[in-house]
Amino acid sequence: GESVGLHLPTLSVQEGDNSIINCAYSNSASDYFIWYKQESGKGPQFIIDIRSNMDKRQGQRVTVLLNKTVKHLSLQIAATQPGDSAVYFCAENPGGGNKLTFGTGTQLKVEL
Amino acid sequence: DVKVTQSSRYLVKRTGEKVFLECVQDMDHENMFWYRQDPGLGLRLIYFSYDVKMKEKGDIPEGYSVSREKKERFSLILESASTNQTSMYLCASSLNTGYGYGYTFGSGTRLTVV
Numbered sequence: 001g002e003s004v005g006l007h008l009p010t011l012s013v014q015e016g017d018n019s020i021i022n023c024a025y026s027n028s029a030s031d032y033f034i035w036y037k038q039e040s041g042k043g044p045q046f047i048i049d050i051r052s053n054m055d056k057r058q059g060q061r062v063t064v065l066l067n068k069t070v071k072h073l074s075l076q077i078a079a080t081q082p083g084d085s086a087v088y089f090c091a092e093n094p095g096g097g098n099k100l101t102f103g104t105g106t107q108l109k110v111e112l
Numbered sequence: 113d114v115k116v117t118q119s120s121r122y123l124v125k126r127t128g129e130k131v132f133l134e135c136v137q138d139m140d141h142e143n144m145f146w147y148r149q150d151p152g153l154g155l156r157l158i159y160f161s162y163d164v165k166m167k168e169k170g171d172i173p174e175g176y177s178v179s180r181e182k183k184e185r186f187s188l189i190l191e192s193a194s195t196n197q198t199s200m201y202l203c204a205s206s207l208n209t210g211y212g213y214g215y216t217f218g219s220g221t222r223l224t225v226v
Contacts, residue, residue, distance in 0.1 A: 098206055099145075103154060
């Protein structure tokens with residue numbers, strides 16, 4: 001079946017730099033995408049979402065970009081802080097219904 | 113804030129035991145889900161429920177069952193625990209809006225079967 005994947009399993013950035021976490025999806029019927037953050041020992045937390053009728057959405061220090069042509073999703077974190085260290089998951093809703101499909105996650109490490 | 117509460121953070125059970133994992137949400141969400149999370153495999157859906165007394169199999173239902181007698185509570189049952197069920201179990205809930213909507217997750221239960 002189709003699945004959500006990630007380009008890099010681990011990303012290391014310096015504190016204060018911008019981070020970009022990438023995600024490839026293969027289901028062209030997906031119409032809704034979410035990024036989650038999971039800190040060690042905790043459940044995933046919602047960060048930001050985007051619907052397929054948009055190509056960019058901004059939150060506080062985070063931006064999600066959606067490129068439907070190449071089926072690519074990215075999460076940009078501005079001025080990365082130590083508290084941003086976590087595993088980041090993308091998830092997709094493959095057209096209708098309420099079931100999400102999750103990627104395997106990218107570990108973001110922030111170096112001081 | 114929506115809260116999804118899982119009854120135990122850590123559990124250690126013996127092989128062959130019947131194990132109950134409880135999940136309660138307080139925001140009247142229709143949908144509830146159980147996932148397991150293993151290194152390198154991401155989140156895999158075990159069971160989900162769109163309404164009281166309703167359940168549907170996810171991608172890996174073998175060895176598990178669920179119960180949803182009340183809207184706010186969704187229980188995962190390991191009928192006879194095995195060592196390959198050692199994992200992090202995550203419960204989630206969401207509104208049933210007819211289109212994609214984000215989940216709210218609990219903090220997880222780390223189950224070890226010995």
